[in-house]
Amino acid sequence: MISDRIRSNLWQTFRKSLLPKLGLVLLASIVFMAVFAPVLATHNPTRTGYYDEQGAEYPPLGYEYTTSVADDGDIADVTVEPTTEHVLGTNNVGQDVYSRFLYGARVSLLVGLLGTALAVVIGVPIGLVAGYYGGRVDDGLMRIADTMLAFPALVLALALIGVFGESPIYVPDPIVAVGLVDGMPDRIPIPGTVTIVAGLVTWVWFARVARGEALSIRSEEYVKAARSFGTSDRAILLKHVLPNSLTPIIVLATIQVAVIILLEASLAYLGFSGTTLSWGYEIERGQDVLRTRPWVAMVPGIGIVLAVISVNLLGDWLRDALDPNIEGEGR
């Protein structure tokens, strides 16, 4: 499946350019952050009420600000200084921004990976079957795909969440479960509907790519030979068509992880994610205090940008090295 030619292509492209290296380092750091969030976090990300004596939020290091605080019925202006206790400050409900930043990475990456996996599982079989059989099956399936594309992904996602609710799934945190750290949440919420919806609104791109591949592979000599030996369609699809169409699917999957991370952030920003431990939700919260405490919205946004850039850099690398024909990117 992974031939020497592909391997050497990948390595050559990787060696030549700085960008894939940057992407890999970035992504590795974000994955590390996400996995070891409970260890790296300095505070419980869900605990509220980390305020200074006057009841104002802490700013990030190197940032000093003046705010009005109600003191015995009077409103007094106080200057709040940063503290090393909260390196990125606290947000408008007094939660530690740095710890929430780490936990936000978990939600983004998990939704990105699971959503993409779901899209692959739905889209690839449909596309392969449509392309391989052609004719009416192909027409029918591709019309369904066109219909899906006529929906802006975000609008469809919103409609589906409106129907099925947000239903966050609580998963025990493995690091807390084995007793490595104390005082961190023992369960982490995964936005269930958002993950499923992400798969449901992006499978079309996989179906299109898989169909295109199957369409060209089915007229290859080796497929004709296999068919003349009496190999069943099912076996041909699994043993010949699928392995030979994997390259563009892998490239697309990488790009889609970035797309889904952005989709999750948008949904969380609009308040439809079902979890508050998400970068997008944090930005929504920071919007209310943008003028006085801009770091609340700024920090999680930087997280999203870095995560998406790292995935896109790897996607570009794979695309340059493997050179598949993929039209469109989808978001």
Add this chain to the structure above:
Amino acid sequence: MSMAKFLVRRLLQGIVVIWGVVTIMFGLRAVAPGDPANLMLAEGATQELVEQVRREEGLDEPVYVQYLDYVRELVTGDFGYSWQSNREVEAMVIERIPATIELTIAATIVALVIAIPLGVISATRRNEPADYGATMFSLLGISTPNFWLGLMLILVFGVWFGIPYPTFGLSWVSLASISVPFPSVGFYDFPTGRRPVGFGEAVRTLVRYGSVYDLLVWLKHIALPALTLGTYFTALITRLTRSGMVDELGKPYVTASQAKGLPSVLVRYKHVLRNTMIPVITVLGLQMGTLMGGAVITETVFNWPGLGLRLIDALGTRDWPLMQGIVVFIAIAFVTINIAVDAVYNYLDPRVSEQ
């Protein structure tokens, strides 16, 4: 196949697609939890009233009867009434269309004006600083969530630069309280307290009274939302233009025309750029759904009084007729735009329709 035949076939396909969207929306509504009659009535309505509403709305009929009724109504142009405001959905959709069209067109113009020159410069000066700059910019552009970009633009221009006229705003509801950092963009112009008018109205003012005032107000209100919505497309088109140009520049006809002594400017902009535009236009057509999804978010951030904001409102209140009306309209718009894109594509590359 002739152009007309090609378009007729695409039109028929488009109708099937719209029917599919209508069916999916109806299906979602049918499986959605909650009794619509309860959503339409105030809390504490009597059982009799609920029954009466159910009868009037046909909610006690079998699902397939409801579906056929719904499709028949849509075909005759009847989108029903909003459950929340009891206004005609059609009117509620139509009054919000101009704002969204203005925003998406402005964003597309921003994208094309920045991206095509950037892509051309990037492709003709490969591996020079300008190329690296453009590549980094487009990478950032496709990786930045537009709602965050919008907020950061508000932060930079509104708060840090303190631009004297507040141009943008967060929420129209919170306009009531003075402590809100920014007045609402879509609904009021802050210093004058005037309602900013749409582009059409602004042009009318210019023609009738020779005053550019309204046009300037319109421009300053649309500038940041258009930039926010346009950034992703700017980045995408820059990438496409660059890679397309690089491919085209390596083709024999470029070498041949240069050997003939044609000025390289002519070759670059007349021939190479025209051939590069074909894939760019296709992808633009495919990405219309993204543009409209992006408009929903951008309108929410800037409180832009468009269709997207109304959709978010409708979702919040579970106002199904309004939601369906907006989504069906978006699907119609998407299909129409795609047919238009196909026609342009066909004109640029006549081989397409022969396939």
